[in-house]
Amino acid sequence: MRETSPELSLTSRELDLIHRYWQAANYLSVGQIYLLDNALLREPLQAKHIKPRLLGHWGTTPGLNFIYVHLNRLIKAHDLNVIYVCGPGHGGPGMVANTYLEGSYSEIYPDITRDSDGIAKLFRQFSFPGGIPSHAAPETPGSIHEGGELGYALAHAYGAALDNPDLIVACVVGDGEAETGPLAAAWHSNKFLNPQHDGAVLPILHLNGYKIANPTVLGRMTNEEVKNLFLGYGYEPLFVEGDEPAPMHRMMSETLETALDRIRHIQRPAREGRATDRRPQWPVIVLRSPKGWTGPREVDGLKVAGFWRSHQVPITNPRGSPEHRKLLEQWLRSYQPERLFDSEGRLHPELQALAPTGNRRMGANPHANGGLLRRELELPDYRDYAIDVSFPGGSRAKATRHAGKFLRDVVRLNRDASNFRIVGPDETASNRLDAVFEATDRVWMESIEPYDIHLANDGRVMEVLSEHLCQGWLEGYLLTGRHGLFSCYEAFIHIVDSMFNQHAKWLKVARELPWRRPVASLNYLLTSHVWRQDHNGFSHQDPGFVDLVANKKAHIVRIYLAPDANTLLWVVDHCLRTYDRINVIVAGKQQAPQWLTIEQAATHCAAGIGIWTWAGSRIAEGEPDVVMACAGDVPTLETLAAVDLLRKALPELKIRVVNVVDLMTLQPKSQHPHGLDDREYEVIFTRDRPVIFAYHGYPYLIHRLTYKRSNHDHMHVHGFEEEGTTTTPFDMAVLNRLDRFHLAINVIDRVPGLSITAAHIRQQFRDKLIEHARYVREHGEDMPEIQQWSWPYKTAAEAGD
């Protein structure tokens, strides 16, 4: 497809070496899938040498190996800093084989020695109980990406390249993965990569033509269409196509040289301050090679190589079928293992010499074990951003606006380190974090018009209307040792449920590997939440993400519901200091009453849960008649408003108010490290008094967290009942029975005897609900007494009156 510069061509000796190195990787890949013993085929292959269960994916692997050996050549020739993001992560045998060949594997796992014994162990452990998984995974050296779910390789690659000017992230995208939405969107990441400060991403679209049982969409497109597609995405496509090894080796090495040259031609002027008019056209390599390349062409008369039948294990049951066993042996011997490994099973020195050394090996590159490079963030003192709260409810503020000021200074303090980014789907301003734009801009590599606002080539805020891209970029950024925050509308974070799952799984496994150093936590700030999407309606009202989060391993996940601005400051500061976790922060962005001073907030948040004595009834001695618990800003407001109603109407009723910031405190200590022990729990919630719990999300989660607690039968949770539309904020609460009147009525219903003695009070509250319904339908806004309500007790003395 391209012209060839003769000076870039491989000599025939180089070609032979590269080919044999590739054969070694292919041999080790097939061996991992099939062999239990006789690893170097020193004797004829027998049934007992073959694994009882054959697990693994061959089809993509020879292509992955081909790319690996050619990247090795490029790295060595130019002393490059390259990591390998393997989109088709099910080609695990290839990644393991290559890191073994280059030696990084044995450094991390010393029992897998670089000799016959080590190869035997390498084969045996693959997809074997107690061994290693079949996919590239946290266990795989050099990996920041598990290709299991497919879709996120390219976003991870771009995330890794940000703020790493010397790094080249080679990213293999399979043509299966290329059909996914997240991957299709990720090509546009080139609009956010700054050639001056960021590294390069070199995507290699590997069109081997087939998925599990189908051709691929991109694989069947003509080269003309593929070329147009990438020109449209803003890349320069370079094609490598064929199945004959020798010309393919020549073409691949030349094309990689061309790609490197293009990258240098983009980066050099940018770094020398010579601006270019247009966003650069980064190169992309399109590699068309047969699926299952070098493997069996036919098995039982059916086409295998170059077809989807080679996707997983191309030859079935070689243990039971002598004919299949013979085919397998022929296949293995076709790589001529005796030309690859010496009598002791060591890779021949002239082949060893092909691999880069030290940290230049892709399996040993510290960027792929980002914790090694992680520097703590410089954080300002969160107390400096505190809202003055002279008494509870004594001031009003927008919680995220103040968190925004804190984040602005996080950006400032870490400007030189270039290791903190904020991502979000076009919502940083809408989520009221716009103070960060005093310190930085949104990164934007397209044209910038004179009237544009806060756009720049080197902004540290990344906004694109794709939660998938936001999450993928941030994961890549964190896994390579940096820090960040994802701010998102609460309802739409569900878009990345599955990415969250996969990242949580990665962290769970990585924490169990001592050589993987801790990486910064993934921090979500969810705002524009269910109770204040009254204007956007039902599609924007969904608080269920935390339910998903709570399914994950306790040491990985944290959920914080900030009731006001000062608590949010503490929580954001805290989360930015943690590592190897996923922190979910839910907070409001609307003007709302503030409850705690910064000192009170710190004490409250450090405990994660607490009794708000100032909010409870005057009569505090002895057990309360009822506990009113709350979690989340709107539930806290409605709970306090309900307490106010009840204190006035039923002054003898003993109410205790409990606020929960850290949801995990509700779980038993045995299930979560933040869980209260039963005694602490009972001191707060009592053993047998009714608890009216106003919760931000779906009520079931509170039941699920507390079902083992002694007074669970007395727990009555109000939360989101999946009732929503475009209406007023207070009407949203009423529709879901989370409002002050429903809460107060439930207190009357649950406190023994009260439903009879306070029946008239109960009726007053019901009348209020009817009055509200009439009012909003007439005026289109909430009743003034609702809009203007504030906590009326300014001092302890007053509260006692």
Add this chain to the structure above:
Amino acid sequence: MRETSPELSLTSRELDLIHRYWQAANYLSVGQIYLLDNALLREPLQAKHIKPRLLGHWGTTPGLNFIYVHLNRLIKAHDLNVIYVCGPGHGGPGMVANTYLEGSYSEIYPDITRDSDGIAKLFRQFSFPGGIPSHAAPETPGSIHEGGELGYALAHAYGAALDNPDLIVACVVGDGEAETGPLAAAWHSNKFLNPQHDGAVLPILHLNGYKIANPTVLGRMTNEEVKNLFLGYGYEPLFVEGDEPAPMHRMMSETLETALDRIRHIQRPAREGRATDRRPQWPVIVLRSPKGWTGPREVDGLKVAGFWRSHQVPITNPRGSPEHRKLLEQWLRSYQPERLFDSEGRLHPELQALAPTGNRRMGANPHANGGLLRRELELPDYRDYAIDVSFPGGSRAKATRHAGKFLRDVVRLNRDASNFRIVGPDETASNRLDAVFEATDRVWMESIEPYDIHLANDGRVMEVLSEHLCQGWLEGYLLTGRHGLFSCYEAFIHIVDSMFNQHAKWLKVARELPWRRPVASLNYLLTSHVWRQDHNGFSHQDPGFVDLVANKKAHIVRIYLAPDANTLLWVVDHCLRTYDRINVIVAGKQQAPQWLTIEQAATHCAAGIGIWTWAGSRIAEGEPDVVMACAGDVPTLETLAAVDLLRKALPELKIRVVNVVDLMTLQPKSQHPHGLDDREYEVIFTRDRPVIFAYHGYPYLIHRLTYKRSNHDHMHVHGFEEEGTTTTPFDMAVLNRLDRFHLAINVIDRVPGLSITAAHIRQQFRDKLIEHARYVREHGEDMPEIQQWSWPYKTAAEAGD
């Protein structure tokens, strides 16, 4: 951008009428956002005429209105059958305005009359408590799509066009939405649309340049790049660009004529049997027009029209600010309402005449209210596909394989109706549903090679490696009155969590609207499930989708866990008969013992839960000592194996076995229509005996469903504890303590006294776990006694021995 054929040009009278119709739609759109009264500006605008809370999105609306009026012209000129999928669904005012102008709105909502009074009500109800939502929604006539979350418009459009040869689905894609992954992938849907049997999709990419607070990626790309991108996707792009209304009207009407011409040139030969070599290049229209077109250019000295400031409400606080009120009045009067509506507020007759009539109106097209067109599926008798089960465990089978045979005949029986499709991400065969390929193929419009298998232009199975596309296509197909099934790996269905959420919300609202007729249920068949992804590892192991599902409204969702093939047959048959629901079926695809005859399966599934007396201890009289409950195929197997262990070791122990197929039976009847009442529940689970519950997914869900039940304190749930890797199937169960030994040990621990009297038995079970761990690590497969275990009691008599 294009040459113009003079005969396609609008006359100046036509142009004037179209322009005024557009102005009418724009006027009604602004009025909805702002006005509470004085709807036709018969008097000067005063503060009291303006809504107290201004909610709505102006920016996209004039473009949506522009497209609507031009589609009206095209429909009328050619008597076309067109529906309008509005990707930027937040432009709700435009959709409401246009359906009002054409009359379909007033037919559905008769109180919104076509006069001044009706217009006043139309304005007032918009985004008003008790009124209508701010977005295009189920409430909006002609809509099958809510644009709230963004990403799915084009997939919905393609789903609607399938098997509707006469239909043209005009699909507006905003440039914000175009940044999302699902939308980026959806352009490739053209590879699955058959011009012979399917209708056409006419995508209109609306580049108005801005999102909430940013330019858009595609909006800032050059026309050259946009053109290449669409050529790459396989479309013919047609550009319409500008801001002067008159030339824009001319260009748009000509371009729509051209697009229709292209569609006819593609469809005609295909339908006349003249095959073409290549997949057709369908047209796509790229419309570049200013955001907030015709709205205020500047407010307070800041750029508004043609910029993101016009996204929502461009003029704030016209109630409080006389200056802003004046600006608003000028804006409204710029449309010259007196030229649009007569003295009684009726649209002038010459404008009314522009709209199509009857069902040709896009707001009245029955395809957009698919329940009107829905035909019941012809279903074969599921009993004809039954596995012969002469005694429990007496045969082995792969459950989904038999469901596949049933589905094959569903395809056959409904071939003429062309109203049933199966979608899935390249997994129909892998999920063992391959019998369907005896009746149909996979649809594929790319080239087909001689060695390809089961690919055809008119297949009824749709496979693409994008769960988003599968879901989006199916939703579009169902909402236009057809039927289908989505088969998916269990772990990766999380990819469409948010789409599931939005569809559930759509159904919930649609069910409350009497004019929306019921549509067929969305049926998920989740297989390749957590317990048998031992070969793919941790990334493929996630049973959490049902947790999300259980958050939704009880009348919308059902969850079925089929323990064997015959139960699965009943469940699939049942789900295909339901409507307005989302049914989630979880079933196995691996060879496994079969428990129930088809008659037993029918009785069991109809109840949803039942005592398996044949599986319990011989001593059946009186209350059991322990209830062993199970839900899911592997949990059922392990429970029965545990019972077998316990019956042999502790013959006096009274065990009751309960199997749950319909998970919702566990909930109280007050919470779910399938819930057992408390008496029924207690008859099954007892009031106070320990329940050892082996559950397919995360254990919390069972606690959440049963926390209100009397014996909840005695409920001990074993399930997925987020422990996984590549290992053997039985080791997966052991890692998560769902295996027979852990279950049996827990019985000993929970039955009072047994932990002392049966301590030696308990120790034997623990020893077995150690033996298992040693065995799998040595042999790489499960112990023969595990692999070969079968239910040993062939007859009731034998079971009693």
